[in-house]
Amino acid sequence: MDLGPHAVFIVMAYAVTGLIVAGLILRAALDHRAQTRALASLESRGARRRLDPSPSLAAGKGASPEATG
C-alpha cells in the first residue's frame, strides 16, 4: 500500500494511538489485578466490613448493599 509522501506522519499517528490505547488497557488490567490481590489478602487475614456477612466481595456476590467502602 502506497501512503505517499506523508507516510511517516500516518504511520506515526497510528503507532502513537496504538501505544496510548495499549497503555490504557494494560493499566486497567494491572490495576484490577493489584486490587483483587489486595482484597483477597485482607480477607484471608480475616478482615471484614462491620456489616458484611460474607467475604465474597471481589466477585460482587452477596455483598451488603452499602456503598463502595
Place this chain on the structure above:
Amino acid sequence: MLTQLANPSVFLRWSGAALPAVAAFAAALLGIGLYFAWFVAPADYQQGETVRIMFLHVPAAWLALFFYGLMAVSALGTLAWRHPLADVSQKAAAPIGAAFTLICLVTGALWGRPMWGAYWVWDARLTSVLVLFLMYCGVLALWRAIEDPGRAARAVAILTLVGAVNLPIIKFSVDWWNTLHQPASVFRLGGPTIHPSILTPLLVMALAFTALGVALHLAGMRTEILRRRVRTLALLEAERLDAQAA
C-alpha cells in the same frame, strides 16, 4: 430500576457480565474500522492519504468531549445526591478522557504538519482542546492530592463543573472565531459534508472508540470499587489491631 442498578454491589454483578461482551464488540468494530480505514477508504482529493489520520483524530476528539461530559454528569451526581457510584464514575472517566484528548492532540499535530505546514498553531479550537487536556491533568492531580475518596470526589466535582464551560467553547470555537481548523463537517444542521466513502469508516471507528471507552470505563469503575473496599478493610483491620494492642 436505575437506583437498583447503581447500587455498587449490583453494579459489580451486571458490569461483570457486560464487560466481556462490550470489549468483544469494541475489538470487532475496531478490526472492521481499521480495515475500512486502511483498505476501503479512498485518498481524499485535497488531503491525500493523510485523511487516514482523521479516522483516529475525529473519534478521539469526540471521546475527549464525551468523557468530560460524563465526568460533569457524574460530578452532579456526587454533589447533588452524594452517590458513591457517581464518585467512582468520575474517577474512572478521567484517565480515559485524558488519553483520548492526548490522542486527539498528537494525531492532529501529525496531520497538521503535512497539511498546514505546522505541528501547532494557537488557533481557538486547538488551544481550547489543549485547555481540556490540562483540565484532565488537573482533575487527575486533584484525585491524587486528597486521600479521603469522599472529600476528593467533592473537590474534583467542583473543578470538573467549572471546567465544563470549556465544552461549548471547544464545540463552537470554529464558528465564533476565525480558525485554521475546519468547521463542523459531520454534526451540523445541513447534514454531513463528507462523502460516504470516508464518512462510513469514520463512523465505524467512532463507534469502535466509543465501545472501547465504555469497556475501559466499566473496568475502571469496577477496579475503583474494589480499591475503596480494600481501603475500608485496611482501615478496619488497623482499628482492630490498635484495639488489640490497647
